[in-house]
Amino acid sequence: MSENITPYQYLPNMSRRESLKWLTVLAASAVVTSVSGCSFISETEPVKVGHWPDLTPTPIEVAGYGTDPNLILPPESPWPRTLSSTQLTLVAVLSDIIVPRDGAVPSATEVKVPDVIDEWVSAPYQTQQRDRLVVLNALAWIEEESQRRFNLGFVGLSGEQQLKIMDDIAYNNAQTPEEFKRIAKAFDRFRGLVLAAFYTSPEGSKDIGYLGNVPIAGDYPGPTEEARQHLEQVLASLKLSDYAYS
Amino acid sequence: MRDNRHEVIVVGSGAGGAMAAYTLTKSGHKVLMLEAGRDYDPKTETPMFKRNGDAPLMGAATSDKHFGFYDATVDGGWQVPDEPYSVAEGDDFYWWRARMLGGRTNHWGRFSLRFSEHDFKGKSRDGLGADWPFDYAELAPWYDKTEELVGVCGTNTGLDDMPPSAEGVLHPPPQPRVPELLIAAAAKKQGIPMVPMHRAVLTRPKDDRAACFWATPCGHGCSIGAAFQTTTSLLPMAKATGNLQIITQAMVKSVDTDDQGKVIGVTYIDKASGHTHNLKAKVIILAASACESARILLNSKSQHFPDGLANSSGQVGKNLMDSTGAHLGAIIPALKGRPRYNEDGHTSNHLFIPWWGHAAQAKGELDFPRGYHFEIGCGFREPGAGVSGSLQGYGKAVKQQVWDNYGAYVGFSLRGEMLPNPDSYMEIDESVRDKWGIPVSKFHFKWSEHELKQIEHGLKTAKALLETMGADVGELPSAEQAISKGGSIIHEVGTTRMGSSAESSVTNQWGQTWDCDNLFVMDGGVFASNPHKNCTLTIMTLAMRNASWLSAQLKGGVI
Numbered sequence: 001m002s003e004n005i006t007p008y009q010y011l012p013n014m015s016r017r018e019s020l021k022w023l024t025v026l027a028a029s030a031v032v033t034s035v036s037g038c039s040f041i042s043e044t045e046p047v048k049v050g051h052w053p054d055l056t057p058t059p060i061e062v063a064g065y066g067t068d069p070n071l072i073l074p075p076e077s078p079w080p081r082t083l084s085s086t087q088l089t090l091v092a093v094l095s096d097i098i099v100p101r102d103g104a105v106p107s108a109t110e111v112k113v114p115d116v117i118d119e120w121v122s123a124p125y126q127t128q129q130r131d132r133l134v135v136l137n138a139l140a141w142i143e144e145e146s147q148r149r150f151n152l153g154f155v156g157l158s159g160e161q162q163l164k165i166m167d168d169i170a171y172n173n174a175q176t177p178e179e180f181k182r183i184a185k186a187f188d189r190f191r192g193l194v195l196a197a198f199y200t201s202p203e204g205s206k207d208i209g210y211l212g213n214v215p216i217a218g219d220y221p222g223p224t225e226e227a228r229q230h231l232e233q234v235l236a237s238l239k240l241s242d243y244a245y246s
Numbered sequence: 247m248r249d250n251r252h253e254v255i256v257v258g259s260g261a262g263g264a265m266a267a268y269t270l271t272k273s274g275h276k277v278l279m280l281e282a283g284r285d286y287d288p289k290t291e292t293p294m295f296k297r298n299g300d301a302p303l304m305g306a307a308t309s310d311k312h313f314g315f316y317d318a319t320v321d322g323g324w325q326v327p328d329e330p331y332s333v334a335e336g337d338d339f340y341w342w343r344a345r346m347l348g349g350r351t352n353h354w355g356r357f358s359l360r361f362s363e364h365d366f367k368g369k370s371r372d373g374l375g376a377d378w379p380f381d382y383a384e385l386a387p388w389y390d391k392t393e394e395l396v397g398v399c400g401t402n403t404g405l406d407d408m409p410p411s412a413e414g415v416l417h418p419p420p421q422p423r424v425p426e427l428l429i430a431a432a433a434k435k436q437g438i439p440m441v442p443m444h445r446a447v448l449t450r451p452k453d454d455r456a457a458c459f460w461a462t463p464c465g466h467g468c469s470i471g472a473a474f475q476t477t478t479s480l481l482p483m484a485k486a487t488g489n490l491q492i493i494t495q496a497m498v499k500s501v502d503t504d505d506q507g508k509v510i511g512v513t514y515i516d517k518a519s520g521h522t523h524n525l526k527a528k529v530i531i532l533a534a535s536a537c538e539s540a541r542i543l544l545n546s547k548s549q550h551f552p553d554g555l556a557n558s559s560g561q562v563g564k565n566l567m568d569s570t571g572a573h574l575g576a577i578i579p580a581l582k583g584r585p586r587y588n589e590d591g592h593t594s595n596h597l598f599i600p601w602w603g604h605a606a607q608a609k610g611e612l613d614f615p616r617g618y619h620f621e622i623g624c625g626f627r628e629p630g631a632g633v634s635g636s637l638q639g640y641g642k643a644v645k646q647q648v649w650d651n652y653g654a655y656v657g658f659s660l661r662g663e664m665l666p667n668p669d670s671y672m673e674i675d676e677s678v679r680d681k682w683g684i685p686v687s688k689f690h691f692k693w694s695e696h697e698l699k700q701i702e703h704g705l706k707t708a709k710a711l712l713e714t715m716g717a718d719v720g721e722l723p724s725a726e727q728a729i730s731k732g733g734s735i736i737h738e739v740g741t742t743r744m745g746s747s748a749e750s751s752v753t754n755q756w757g758q759t760w761d762c763d764n765l766f767v768m769d770g771g772v773f774a775s776n777p778h779k780n781c782t783l784t785i786m787t788l789a790m791r792n793a794s795w796l797s798a799q800l801k802g803g804v805i
Contacts, residue, residue, distance in 0.1 A: 064310045065302055067321045068284075071293035071466075074315065078302045098640045116304065125308040171638045191640070192633050195648060199629035200299035207645075208652050210628055212590035213295055215459035219449070222421030224587040231424045234580040235431055238716055245422065245430035245440065245597075 008155055009085055010092030010114050050179030051148075053140035057132060060124045081115075082122040090139050091117050093155050097166055098191050099198045105207050108198050116197035117190075131189060138186035142169075145183075252278035252491070253800065255512055255527040257498045257542070260349025261782045262769035262789040263533030264476035264484070265392075269793035271489035275800060278527065280496040280514055282534070283321060283345030288352065288477050292318065292469040294462050298630045306631035312342075314630075318353040318467035318475075320346035328681035332688035339689035340733040341537060347494055348477035349535070350736070351782070352467045355594060356446040356474060357621070358398045359779035360389050362409045364604060365663075368775050372615045374696070375665045376565075378774040379746040379755035382409060388791040389783070390415050396474050396786060397452050399592070400444030407600045407617065408441070417449040419596060420460070423589045425581060425624035425656050426597040432714040433599060438707070443598040443621070446474035446783070455479065463593045463628075473592075496523075499684050500546040500555075501530055501765060507550030509765045515682040529764045529796065529805060531757075532742075533789065536771035537566070537672055540741035541687045543752075544674045554674075556742075556759035561752050563673050565666035565740035566689070567776035570697045571730030574708040575623065575657025576717035577635055582650040589625040589653070598622055599658075601778060614699035618662030618778045620708065626653040656715065658708040660701065663778040666740055667694045670732065691732030701725040737781050742771035757792040764805050768792055 065078040083091065095108035095117070108114075121132040142165065146154035150161050157165075168177075170191070172184035198204040223231065235241045254270055256263045259281040267277045293316045298305035301315040308315075312323035321327060322344035333339045344350050363382035369375050390412040399417040402410040419442035422430065430440035447464065448471070451457045455471030455478060464473040471478035484490040495517040502511050502524065511526035532539035540563045546555035554562055601617030635651035637644050675688035702725040709719045722728075745751025748760035757772050759765045768789040770781045799805045 064308060065315075067310050067323070067327055069302075069310070069315070071291065071296065071316055074296075074301045098644060100641055102642065102645070120303060123303060123308075125303075125310075127306070127308070128303065166640055170640045170644075173638065188637070191637060191644065195633045195637070195644070196304055196629070196631050199633065199648070200297070200304045200631070202297075202299065205297070205299070205629050208629055208649060209586035210626055211586055211588040212626065213297065213461050213628060214588065215461050216588075217459065219418070220420035220458075220460045220591050221588075223424050223427075224585065226585040227424050227587050230585050231427055234428060234584075237580060238428075238432075238714070240428070240431040240435060240714070243431040243434035245427050245434070 008089060008093070010089040010109065012081070012088060012115050012118065050182065051141070051144060052182055053137050053144060055133070055137050055140055057136055059129060060122060060132070062124050064124050078119075079122055079124060081118040083118045087136070087139055088114050088118060089155055090143065093162070094142070094190070095194045097162065098194045106203050108194055111198060111201035111203050113194055113197040113201075117193055120193060131193065134186045134189045135193070138183060138190050141183050141186070252276045252525075252527050254278070254529045254531060255280065255525060256531045256533060257512065257539070258349060258533035258535065258769065259347050259476060259481060259492065260351050260533065260535065260769070261476065261785045263531070264348070264351070264480040265786045265789035266531050266533055266768045266793040267490055268480040268484040269790050270797055271484040271487040273794070273797040275489060275797060277484070277490050278525065279490060279492045280498055280512070281347050281349075281492060281494045282497045282517075283347065283349070283494065285494045286320060286346040286348055286352065286477055288318075288348075288467045288469050288475060292467040294466070294469050296466070298628060304631035313353065313465060316463070316466045318465065319344045319350070322346070329686070330678060330680060331686050332675040332678055334688065334690045337689065337691045338731040339691040340731055341687070341689065341738070342733070342736045343535065343538070347492070348475050348481065351475040352477060353465050354475075354782055355780065356464055357594075357780040358393070358396070358400075358444045358446045358783040359600075359619075360409050360411075361385075361777045361779060361784055362407060364406070365775065365777035365779070368616065374615055376743065376745060376750070376774045379744055385787060385791070388787045392783065392787040392790050395790075396446050396479070396783070397448040397455070398444050398446050398783070399442075399449045401442050403439070403441040403600070405439060405441065405600055405602075406604050407602070416444070419443070420449065420591045422597045423591060423625050424584065425578070425653070426595065426622055428578070428581065428715055429622060429624075429656060429711065430597055432711050435714055436707075436710060438599055438602050438711075440597050440599050443595050445592060445594060447592045448472045453479070453483070458592050460588075460592065461590050497682050497684070498534065498542055499682065501532070501542060502546070503548050503550060503555065503762075507548070507762075509555075509762045517682070529766065529800070531766045531768050531793075532771075533767070533769040535769055536739050536741045536773075537687055539767055539769055539771050540672060541674065543742065545685055551761070556752055556761045556765055558761050559749055559752060561743060561750065563741050564671045565743050566670045566672055566691065566738060567664045567666055567740045567773070568730075568733050569735040569737040569776065569778060569780075570618065570660065570662035570664055570693070570701060571735040572660040572701050572704055572728040573657060574705055574712065574719070574722075574728075575655055576712045576719055577651055577654045578656050578712075578715045578717050579654075580716050581654040581656070584653060586626060586653075589627075591625075595622040595624075612703065614696055614703060616663035616665065616696065616700065616778070618660050618700055618704055620704075621659040621661060623657035623659060624653075624655065656712065656717075658711065660704040660708070661735060661737075661778050661780065662697065662700045662704065664776055665694065665696050666775070667692065672741060689733070693729055693732070698725040698729065701729045737770075737776065739770035739773035739776050739781050742767045743774050744772040745774060756795045757788065758796075766792065766796060
């Protein structure tokens with residue numbers, strides 16, 4: 001790797017403009033690493049039994065937001081964040097693989113998804129503590145896998161190399177090889193969190209097509225003409241047209 | 247002394263207590279209301295239009311806020327800080343409480359379905375449970391008055407499970423959404439009706455309350471007063487009479503009697519100071535919720551009432567019933583990627599499936615005695631902490647799956663009638679006390695075969711409906727796996743049931759305890775049975791009727 005390129009680091013409080021700058025750096029670094037000819041373990045060599053980091057992070061025992069929080073001005077930092085900057089950067093890179101920028105629609109990091117993930121895995125509640133175990137192990141597994149295959153951390157891999165690992169772990173179905181089953185399940189949870197964090201942002205909410213949360217004067221207008229026509233097609237395709245609601 | 251100015255003390259500010267206080271203060275009686283939680287102002291505290299993305303953890307439910315960050319419930323949920331309860335070993339029971347003015351009415355589902363003649367006389371029909379001490383005709387005009395005051399949207403469907411409201415009472419319901427229209431067609435093919443849900447949501451302005459503007463979930467509370475809660479309606483209206491005084495943070499410990507066994511007042515603990523106070527009044531009305539009122543009675547022991555107050559029948563705490571619950575849902579392939587539009591509506595189901603099996607039950611075609619209904623979950627909801635569907639891959643491909651699945655899920659939530667049984671009751675756990683030194687409730691709960699058979703029928707029906715819409719449902723869970731945990735539907739009733747004899751019930755048809763003529767219960771505890779239709783409308787209707795009767799007794803000098 002060229003020495004004058006600073007490794008990408010996700011900065012939790014940077015402005016959107018700053019994060020775009022860092023993404024450019026990341027893209028450049030990815031190109032550099034892909035041509036640098038780093039040695040790596042051939043991906044054709046299967047990991048015999050699969051590996052698992054078996055991290056057992058200490059439980060988070062700080063207070064939650066309590067049973068009567070201010071709902072109008074929700075607490076912004078209800079508990080300390082716990083991800084290290086290395087972990088946060090890995091989360092950022094993975095998040096943008098899951099939700100890359102698509103035309104005018106921002107990527108996951110552009111809408112601060114890693115911050116939401118950090119808040120989530122740092123929360124003192126049961127569900128989040130369970131997810132913390134899953135996510136921290138998934139991050140460690142991905143890092144370990146990257147070192148095994150490419151002798152390099154995941155963030156430093158080329159885009160192509162990163163996707164080789166992704167392609168092995170991002171599908172959790174009957175065809176998933178035994179060695180990837182556990183990480184595929186963990187990655188599924190991580191992906192679910194990243195997607196939720198993305199779609200709950202204003203930009204993500206718009207991207208999924210949520211059109212509510214606006215006051216309407218008068219009666220609720222119901223389905224649009226386009227939606228009604230679609231319903232009629234659906235009823236016809238299911239042979240339910242004769243039973244239409246009236 | 248200030249307490250002498252009050253003729254009636256009402257314990258609780260939720261559906262029953264607020265309606266009782268409203269009715270009495272309107273009739274000129276001085277009422278003092280005691281609420282165990284804090285004061286609450288929906289006008290300034292309701293998170294209207296707040297987005298999940300602005301809340302911690304995307305608004306997800308936690309052990310601090312069991313129905314999500316924005317749920318209106320204050321200091322409550324399945325557990326209340328410093329106020330534990332016990333559950334018998336091997337049993338499951340969940341007790342939802344709120345510690346706030348207005349109680350659970352601030353967040354309830356607002357489903358408002360009348361009980362029918364069929365519901366009030368179940369025992370006469372099938373020999374199970376208990377009949378109510380009146381018939382539907384007696385309650386019908388009170389339902390009209392309550393619906394008029396509360397504001398309920400819906401239509402008269404003419405179905406035997408849905409007795410009609412008087413002309414002009416119901417507000418017009420909102421138009422159905424696309425998935426609801428699809429389900430309605432699938433249901434019709436199966437011979438099952440689907441009709442507008444009745445909800446306590448104004449669709450026309452009323453009093454100081456605005457009509458629904460079709461946004462922001464009712465469970466957050468409603469600052470404009472469209473979705474009914476006592477804190478924007480009955481309580482301010484009762485206060486405006488000048489006859490209502492409210493003390494919040496007042497945890498009632500017991501109802502007090504004199505040496506002759508006459509009810510004279512209550513003892514409460516001021517949670518702010520920890521001090522104990524005694525208040526006197528001519529009449530005491532318990533409306534603290536079914537299990538809290540029963541707890542107060544059982545904790546009100548004296549020489550005259552060694553087994554607890556008003557418990558000569560031994561029925562206080564018995565006959566504990568919840569609604570049955572089960573859920574089955576699936577992604578409907580034909581709804582994938584459907585055209586977007588605003589489906590918020592009144593933020594709950596616009597159409598639902600009422601119980602359609604009365605005739606089949608009468609003919610003996612069903613192997614369970616009591617009915618259920620389906621509430622529908624669907625629509626383009628505001629994105630939250632969960633993403634729908636089983637996802638694969640990353641990047642554009644996974645975003646496409648999310649786009650396709652959004653709004654394609656349809657879920658059926660069964661809510662059914664439970665019969666009382668000897669294994670389901672509450673008592674006092676003398677070994678555990680809350681922070682205020684009050685012995686806590688201990689719950690025992692078991693479903694019977696009646697409920698399990700009903701769930702089995704419901705699951706099969708929901709599966710058939712989903713398959714009619716082209717969904718792949720797979721194998722059904724067993725009824726034992728699918729049925730909700732006791733209490734978790736939050737329709738717990740029956741613990742101070744009313745009846746026509748002092749031997750088998752706690753109160754008469756007026757909610758007046760058989761043992762003490764100046765002690766009343768006006769919450770869900772008085773329910774003789776627990777029809778599948780959600781209890782709140784009937785709690786309010788009974789409170790209005792029975793408080794009116796009480797007013798007449800007071801004015802006539804009978805009490």
